[in-house]
Amino acid sequence: MARPRKPLLSRARIVDAAAALIDAEGLEAVSTRRLAAELGVSGPSLYNHFRTKDEILEAVADAVSAQVDLTMFDEGDDRDWRTALHDWAVSYRAALTDHPNIVPVLASGPGRRPAGLRVADAVFGAMVRAGWPPAQATHIGALMRYFITGSALGSFARGFVDDETAYDPADYPHLGRAHLLAEHREKVDEGAFETGLRALLDGLAVQYAALARA
Incomplete structure (x- = not known):
């Protein structure tokens, strides 16, 4: 029997196509009709794998969560809780900054997404093992998610235009070099993230x- 000209449709192919579309054009670009066209299939065939567009977005978000390194939370890993949180936060932010357009979906929480739930489970379990009370471990997980997703939702440096005439010193006497921020976006944003992360962990x-003393 002759081999099919195109690979068979699968959940993985749909997720990959949706992820590429989101990365390139944003969440608004995703529709079942557009995805079907990208994959060279009929629209209804997508429903054999996903019931709705929202399910596809959830699957893309979970695929990004699966890229986050969790090995620092393994029971055999010798990193202390603070170092583990730092290393995990850096890995998590890297995954999000590689796919910034999916961050609003991830920011809503893991819901029923398997990889997202594994992230939450790993962080909570590691904090409890380290001696944090369960309620405080929950707060830490929430705090870290707020901080990391917030840092990936936008760029501070890109919030300023690169026109040196844009900020009149008569009105903004301290923004004389603000037009240079966009040119150094990566350095500024990563530096801000590390500064905030260190302050949070401190x-x-x-x-x-204080808990240990008590």
């Missing part, structure tokens, strides 16, 4: 020490 370390 604060948690103070709370952890």
Whole structure:
């Protein structure tokens, strides 16, 4: 029997096509009709794998969550809770900044997404094992998600135009070099993330020490 000219449709192919479309054009570009055209299939054939467009977006979000490194939370790993949180946060942000257009879906929480739930489970379990009370471990997981997803939703540096005449010193005396931020976007945004992450972990370390004394 002759081999089919095109690969058979699968969930993985649909997710890959949707992810590429989201990366290139944003969430608004995704529709079942557009995806079917990209895949060279009829629209109804997508419903054999996903019931709705929202299910496809959820699957793309979960595929991004699956890229996050969780090995620092393994019971055999010798990193302390603070180092583990730092390394995980860096990995999580890297996954999100590679796919910034899907962040609004991820920011809503893991819901029923398997990879997203594994992330939440790993963080919570590691914090409890480290000695944090369960309620505080929950707060830490929420806090880290707020901070990481927030950092990936936009770029501080891109919020300023690169026109040196845009910010009149008479009106903005301290923004004389703000037009240079966009040129150094990656350095500025990564530096801000690391500064915030260190400050956050420093604060948690103070709370952890107080718990140990108590």
